[in-house]
Amino acid sequence: MEPDEIIHQSVRLKIMSALNALTDGEALDFPRLKTMSGATDGNLGAHLTTLENAGYVKIEKDFVGKKPRTQVTMTKDGRKAFARHVAYLKDVIDNANLAEGSQP
Amino acid sequence: MNITPTEAADALRDIDTAAQRSREFKSYRIAAPYFFIWGAIWILGYGATGLSPRYGVVWLPLILAGIALNAYIGWRNRRQDAGGLRQGNMWWASFVAFALFICATYAILPPHDVNQMNAFPALVTAMAYGLAGIWGNRPRLIWLGLVIAAATMGGFFFLAPWFAFWMAAVGGGGLILTGFWMRTA
Numbered sequence: 001m002e003p004d005e006i007i008h009q010s011v012r013l014k015i016m017s018a019l020n021a022l023t024d025g026e027a028l029d030f031p032r033l034k035t036m037s038g039a040t041d042g043n044l045g046a047h048l049t050t051l052e053n054a055g056y057v058k059i060e061k062d063f064v065g066k067k068p069r070t071q072v073t074m075t076k077d078g079r080k081a082f083a084r085h086v087a088y089l090k091d092v093i094d095n096a097n098l099a100e101g102s103q104p
Numbered sequence: 105m106n107i108t109p110t111e112a113a114d115a116l117r118d119i120d121t122a123a124q125r126s127r128e129f130k131s132y133r134i135a136a137p138y139f140f141i142w143g144a145i146w147i148l149g150y151g152a153t154g155l156s157p158r159y160g161v162v163w164l165p166l167i168l169a170g171i172a173l174n175a176y177i178g179w180r181n182r183r184q185d186a187g188g189l190r191q192g193n194m195w196w197a198s199f200v201a202f203a204l205f206i207c208a209t210y211a212i213l214p215p216h217d218v219n220q221m222n223a224f225p226a227l228v229t230a231m232a233y234g235l236a237g238i239w240g241n242r243p244r245l246i247w248l249g250l251v252i253a254a255a256t257m258g259g260f261f262f263l264a265p266w267f268a269f270w271m272a273a274v275g276g277g278g279l280i281l282t283g284f285w286m287r288t289a
Contacts, residue, residue: 005105013115017122022130036125086119089112096109 004085006054011039011047016082019057019074027060027071048072056081128242136286137177142199143279145170147272150222154268157218167203174199202232219260219267226256226275248282 007016014037018028028036034044051057056078060071074082107115145166152159174196206225215221234249236242252275259270 003105003107008105008107008115010118013118014122017119018126021123021126026130028126032129036122036129086116089107089116089119092107092112093109093116 001084001088001091003088004081006050006056007082007085009047011037011043012051014038015044015047015051015072016056016074016078019072020079020082022074024076024079025073027073030070030072033072051078054078054081124241131240131242132244132286134181136283138174138196138199139279139283139286141170141173141177143276143281143283146276146279148276150268150272150276153218153222154266154272160218160221171196171200171203198232198236202228219264222268222271223256223260226252226271229275230256244282244285248278251278 007013015033018033018036022028030044033048034041037044037047039047048057048059052059055075058073058075060073062069062071149163149166152162178193178196202225206228209224210221215224230249230253232249233245233252237245237247237249255274255278256271259267259274263270
């Protein structure tokens with residue numbers, strides 16, 4: 001099992017975790033993701049683009065009145081990749097615990 | 105790319121924290137409309153009681169209207185997602201249980217004056233928000249409970265002649281402001 005380098009970066013991990021906690025098709029907008037990830041506007045935008053290019057999130061832009069709005073949803077591929085990455089992390093810890101337990 | 109067990113544990117902790125925040129913010133957004141409804145009901149009910157204790161009868165239709173609106177929001181949430189439905193149902197069922205508890209308590213322990221009658225539901229509301237905040241790890245609800253309790257006690261002891269209007273403005277207005285606060289989460 002291999003780690004997902006795209007997801008493992010700290011800000012992207014928070015973005016994916018926040019989106020994964022929602023139901024399929026449910027979106028988070030840019031300001032909420034900014035609050036949850038603690039990233040700056042530019043930084044968050046760059047990380048979202050990376051996730052979108054990997055096919056893990058879908059970004060939709062529209063207007064509410066005259067205000068632009070950016071909505072982000074997790075794709076099915078994103079959900080699968082996130083589950084794989086979490087399984088990998090748990091595996092690392094389990095293996096370390098096993099190795100520790102087998103030492104005299 | 106190698107990830108050490110410590111890094112993996114840190115990452116899993118970050119995942120849990122972010123997921124919990126995401127669910128917490130979602131529950132606030134789902135709860136917001138209920139605060140608008142009950143805020144308006146408090147303003148109308150307490151406002152009417154302040155004009156004359158005889159108008160206290162408006163509470164019954166107001167509470168029934170509140171229950172009907174809560175049921176409508178629960179139905180609307182069902183169309184959006186199952187998680188929203190469950191949380192929505194929990195919110196409106198809680199409000200109904202709360203209203204029934206107040207009525208039952210008044211039947212057993214009738215209040216001696218109108219201010220006592222007005223203060224009791226507010227104090228129970230404050231306690232309910234506080235407990236919901238403590239058990240559900242929802243800091244905004246704890247703050248709301250503390251503010252309502254402080255406003256109720258302060259108004260009861262220091263603003264007795266205007267207590268009902270005070271509760272309409274501070275209690276009802278506070279619930280509506282809380283609804284806006286929840287919606288921004």
